[in-house]
Amino acid sequence: MVLVLDLIVVGMFILFGVFAHKRHTWAFIVGMILYALDGLIFLIGQGWLALGFHVFVLVCLFRGFKACRELNAR
Numbered sequence: 300m301v302l303v304l305d306l307i308v309v310g311m312f313i314l315f316g317v318f319a320h321k322r323h324t325w326a327f328i329v330g331m332i333l334y335a336l337d338g339l340i341f342l343i344g345q346g347w348l349a350l351g352f353h354v355f356v357l358v359c360l361f362r363g364f365k366a367c368r369e370l371n372a373r
Contacts, residue, residue: 327364
């Protein structure tokens with residue numbers, strides 16, 4: 300059952316990647332929100348290395364969001 304749930308979540312993030320590649324800014328926003336919520340698990344559990352990785356990925360996602368907005372403005 301847990302494997303099925305994991306596959307669903309992975310599939311959702313793959314779809315966000317597909318839509319982000321097509322320059323849909325909403326995919327970046329929703330992906331960042333969900334990934335930040337996932338990062339809260341590590342904050343609560345004091346998993347500092349995993350939390351640091353989540354922060355790094357969130358910064359990269361935000362930079363991608365800004366780049367997407369810039370490309371869409373052209």
